[in-house]
Amino acid sequence: MNPSDSDASRLESATADRRGERDLDDLLVHVARGDSDAFEAVYDRLVGPVYGVIRRVLRDPSQSEEVTQEVLLEVWRTATRFDPAVGGAATWVMTIAHRRAIDRVRSITASAGREQRTAEVHTPHDEVAEAVEASLDRERVRRCLDGLTEVQRESITLAYYGGYTYRQVADRLKVTLGAIKTRIRDGLIRMRDCLGVS
């Protein structure tokens, strides 16, 4: 993808590269048939974002590593359930990754209480902004987050990167539940349009 061709590329896809994603779909279909070479290729393509998002939610490196391993193994095991008609392979894998990270957070906080983690969560938006390697994705997501209202941005980043339920987000931001649901949804609609997701 040509980075200077930003409008076209922005429209092309929310994730890395629509052409790349088409290959990923095919790869995952091959994984579903037990093709271990295809699985290696999927691993190499997706381990970065999988580990990245899990690490962002969980913080703890060794737990993140453990959950990453679980997720990638689940991708191998359940690839037969991947349906390219329903969505792309990257989204399928990232959905599993985020959900597993959230499950782990919920089980940790259920036993240990929330306070410790709360102290550690900085506004992820700032971290995205400070990221050293300004990849295309990073920059695009940051720009789109910048286009949101503050409450929209905070509620989306707290929920997705922070692993908070919308009730916890409402609590933290001192907004009603109804308002938070709406902010998250409206914010995602804006993000979707900004990222050019179909």
Added chain:
Amino acid sequence: MRLRLRHDPHSLAGAYALDALGGPAEQDRFARHLSRCPSCEAEVRGFREVATAMAFAVTAEAPAALRPQVLAAAARTRQLPPEVSSHARPQRTRSTLPWIPWLSGAVALASIAVAVFFGLAQSHTQDELNQARAENQALNVVLSAPHVQVLSQVATSGGTAVVVLAAERHALAVVTTGLPALPSGKVYQLWLIGTKKTESAGLLPPAQDGQTPAVLATGVVKGDTLGLTVEPAPGSAQPTTKPIVALPLPV
């Protein structure tokens, strides 16, 4: 003025897509709503793509030691079989459908749709209903594809297999009619016979009035042939008898 949004499940689409609902109960409730609301489903799909972009935006370098561990674990982990129209589910009486070997494509499609519908209508418990819905959705992958091909072959044992193939979705649905009844301890098993390997595509469910309910097979790739064999129950890892149907799939 206070706006009461509490009862509008639609407003939860965003929180749902970000895995930010309160707990399993709320999640299930919204998932049920989704299954009845195609526009919500489309919205959630778009939101998930946003979430995917957010994941890519925080890409990090995973520890190098992870790769060999994961690959080794995968090598010793069995994959789930392709989704089939659950042969384990007790069969209920289905409406008698005239199921004849010379079905035209449109009639075959309609018959499969009707069979799926009756599967839904005759599911009594919530579990069964959920399962039937899931199957229905799975079959919809095939039935809703813009291009499908209807293929059929007369089995060497008698009877006919009819296949609806959605090539670009790598999926197909199979129904059979008039296959000879098997002695107990034997089952009909479907196979995707590839150029390199052969994989089970599940068992045929028991026939009702000589016809087997639709079975979905996914992961169809170029060069595959759909095979049907008689196997000892509960099915084999690889075919042990000569296929009675071997239908090359134009993928």
